Amino acid sequence: MSRLTRVPGVLYGGDYNPEQWPEDVWSEDAELMREAGVTMVTVGVFSWARLQPGPDTWDFAWFDRLLDLLHAHGIAVDLATATASPPAWLVRAHPGILPVTADGVRLEFGSRQHYCPSSPEYRAAAVRLTRALAERYAHHPALALWHIHNEYGDHVTECFCARSADHFRAWLTDRYGTIDGLNHAWGTAFWSQRYGTYDEIEPPRTAPGPVNPTQLLDWRRFCSDALLECHRAEREALRELSPDIPATTNFMSMFKALDYWKWAEHEDFVSDDAYPDPADPRAHVNASLNYDLMRSLKGGRPWLLLEQAPSAVSWRPVNVPKKPGLQRLWSLQALARGADGIMYFQWRASRAGAEKYHSALLPHRGTASRGWRETVRFGAELARLGEVTGATTRADVAIVLDWDSWWALEVDDHPCARMRWPDLLRPWYAALHARAVTADFVPPRADLDGYRAVLAPSLHLLRPENAERIAAYVHGGGHLVCGPFSGVVDGHDHIHDGGAPGPLRDVLGVSVDEFWPIPDGEAVRLDSGAEATWWSEWIEPDAPDTEVVDSYASGQLTGRPAVTRRPYGAGTAWYVSAHLGEGIAAVLDDVLRAAGVRPVLDVPEGVEATVRSGTQGTYLFVLNHSDHDTRTQLTGPYADGGTDLLTGAAVRDHIDLRPLGAAVLRIATDSLGETDQ
Template sequence: MSRPGRTRLTRVPGLLYGGDYNPEQWPEEVWAEDARLMREAGVTMVTVGVFSWARLQPGPDTWDFAWFDRLLDLLHAHGVAVDLATATASPPAWLVRAHPEILPVTADGVRLEFGSRQHYCPSSPQYRAAALRLTRALAERYANHPALALWHIHNEYGDHVTECFCPRSAAHFRAWLGERYGTIDALNHAWGTAFWSQRYTTYDEIEPPRTAPGPVNPTQLLDWRRFCSDALLALHRAEREILTELGPDTPATTNFMSMFKALDYWKWAQAEDFVSDDAYPDPADPHAHITASLNYDLMRSLNGGTPWLLLEQAPSAVSWRPVNVPKKPGLQRLWSLQALARGADGIMYFQWRASRAGAEKYHSALLPHRGTASRGWRETVRFGAELARLGDIAGSRLAADVAIVLDWDSWWALEGDDHPSARMRWPDLLRPWYTALHARSITITFVPPDAALDGYRAVLAPNLHLLRPEHARRIADYVRGGGHLVCGPFSGVVDGHDHIHDGGAPGPLREVLGLSVDEFWPVPDGETVTLASGAEATLWTEWIVTEGAETADGYASGPLAGRPAVTRHPYGSGTAWYVSCHLGEDIGDILDRALTAAGVRPVLDAPEGVEVTVRAGARDTYLFLLNHGDRPARTALTGAYAAGGTDLLTGGAVHGHIALEPLGAAVIRVASAPGSTAPDSPTPDSPGGTDQ
């Protein structure tokens, strides 16, 4: 379904700019002013219809498209393209009251009510039928409208409801299990139902993992996570099929929510023409730009390194945190440029005009409550003009010598109940590794566990708790062929059924790592363990026994003092490192050793707080420098960039070095592309989903 060869996101030239537009919240006379101001601000596309279901279909057999016709015609007349949503994210009251079984049910048996959004059971046939009817009506009417540039399917799947425990969901779950396992004996084996007398004799005896007296079967919970992701994806695919049937030439996407645990985005990305993301970094968090960078690298990776779209972000403050801090002047610009630096081909926002009523009335907008007299409006206009000057960047891509393995199955299994430590959470294990790479100006790509690894200088696995033997063989072949692997703790522990591997951890990685794990040794809260190098471990340590691996660092305190902590194992023509503990920010020293040996080099040696990336197009290369710090920073242009180029933001020539004020940025066009910035070729164009 995806089209990774697409060079531009839509038919709209240059970089996309705009945001969500909700005209149903405003008198129609306001629309003309909005269209005029959009043109003034340089807006090229707006998202419409996201929450318009009740207005478009006021009753079961009543439709009102006349107002929507006028809206799309108005936008087209002002040169503003439309990202048209299918409006299925918020069923209207009449549908819910006619079919109350649509409403979702919690694990405790509570039926959630109407009055918010996403109030539907993903397995409800009544909801599905109504959503597809609406999607078809929209596609039949607007598939050939000249304003249409993009289909926007649903909105933020799983944001509020990722699962439902009603009888219809139970039946759907049983059918899904039947397709997965076939016989009930196969399911009993996979679920380990010999434990606690949980054996089933028929599929009819199986229910969703509702609230129970004690711990629920962990493989049942893992399969439930898989099922819930698939159930929502089935709804998405059903809408997509209608849009493809009636408007095959218009691309379609749905807005992801960064690194979102509930949905396996590797599988979801296969249903998109391109990936789009909603990202809301917290201005009160001094490290928010690093988390944003991580999420943007994921979005770029999900569809093989092709450009993606930042479909939502806040112009300033959001409305849903306990304390909603605005973005200080210049931060919105810097963070928007960061998305471009990480491969985005468009910068969109929520929303165009600030709402006066509803749950998001305090959320910022491109056109704030104060209107054109506001600081926010001035930033909206300024950035629109800047974005227009960067249009040639569209279609260019990033290169990555380093891959990080990400597996949703492993994430779900890692964070199950009744583990040695509840503190081992995938985002917390990943973040220090990524932070170290970000600080060193090393660009990464994420890959699924079944990805081809040839071409990467180094592969990092901060955690692979669940690891299938076939995926371990890929990793072993990569190292044997000359690759460099760095693997984090609590990896290779369970198989695809969440069963402990024979012989324990690291399971199928035992040979390539050259060690066995004798015992897990979690670190109590508030305590640390010192290593011989001076590094400190928290959360987790392991008693490991080397079987060919050499000790690169050892435990110097605590019950494991004198035992190996970090190992290095030559394997074939490559090297495999194992880090048996959680080192937090101290992981940087180990990564330096491993990446230096692998020949990984930074784009530039940048001062602290300065982010550096490179995008390469067919003719030109674009060097991004972003100063996230609170003081001026000077970065030397060396190596392939020593000759400098033209800063597209100012139009001025740059040679030798670039000086940036706090929150400053530069986008330098380099006329001749260095060899290290070829497109993201090591990443497969269509990475696919992990094996299920």
């Protein structure tokens, strides 16, 4: 599928909740949507109680009028299945639908996502509603996209009720077969935890002390799978009744609770909800990271930014609005990183409810507001960028991301609780971002042959078969950088024979003798001048060609290796035994040079540059996230410049940008020549 939907151009719009407003407002909304250049809106996300007021009572008449009105105004519909929040009548008829915490507290009705993922009553009711919507609207001319549920796992990622326990036991039986297989995997010889039958197993509820870590790891896997089963049941109903309409569900950026590699297999395309904090001066770097992940989840295909805030959100302790121009810049950033649609929460600001202080494309002040003027201006700009849709991004660098490893890394009772995957990843990614080097994310099972360099900031859990793929990549000429506390445990969370780095010992040429966490508030210097916090390791080079690149210069490990490099076959592998924070940039510079990785452009600080290429052209995005004017020289394949699609102006030699400014250049094809950019 080359396009996300049949709607031409960049998708633009947001969540529309007309049930919150009298019908005489709907016509005004449709007219204003057209004025703003809106091409698609999401409807029905929280409409279950209105669509199905009782067990056998349906009210589609208002929905019919709504979809007809939108279609008459040329606005396509992303139709939600409305299953994210069960109505009160369903909860009261089946109170077992409500989720239970690890402490045994049953959560009540009155918020949203108040359901147990394992509840058969919830699942049956959700599929029934999905089928009713598909039977009625599968052929409606406004329908462009199915929006399954909403933000799975946002509030409830797990339930500890008796039904969840039964479901967990069935999942474990499928995974391990015999109870002896489970006992081995969970290491139940420890603390007399051996089970005689599956019936003796319960979810990892609150216990007197530390819970079995492999049980916790399997629980994380199970909870992700249980929610995925709910999603797949709705997806199958839509595939049966509406096979020609694509379906997606909105992910939540780099979200720990759900294994998005597995989830993405069941999406026609990936969509994301992203809410960077305007109060964070580095928020755009983390947003870029998340957008690269969304692009990577379906192998580089375009994705959809399904929600973002036009200005302030309502759920942080302090909700800072976006200053003028920031909403535009951050939206263009998503487009630069592979999005083919820019959507928002929400169209019209709510007057009641928990999100009444959340910003909207049409704010409380209406068309007199600053926000409305930005909504209209940006809609007009996006209309000029339609040719970018479908274009893809090529990356020379891959970052290995494994949810199993993330979950295992952050279980309790480790040498240092500070070792959290996002915190380990971000300095590595920030170094690439500052250098205008584009990266893909890949699972550890991926084919790595197309990448010049592969970064593994943390591979705490590493299966031998995946280590073999990584080693083969290096042996064939690849360049690997592996971060600390990697190759420690196998798929059952058991320590590898011989300790870390386990199955990567041969390719890295080192052994970890002892983990050496660094106390809070302290730092350890390296010979290079870099500083390590949180973590260091006593490592021993155990191959004759392992080279010490950097050593510890203070602390108990003074004089011992900190960073090593080993040639392996036709490639090279680096091991970084400490958390270096921003100091990782110097190591990565060495790696990128050796691997022949080039930046898109040499950019000044605060400027982001990336490229999308497609059948209609090659597009260079240059974005100024700084608070001052910048000049970016156009070099290499972009030296001859091109046409800025935002202004229509020809650009040569360099790009000058005001603070929060942006340029989207269609590059002249005769200037590209033979290039791998």
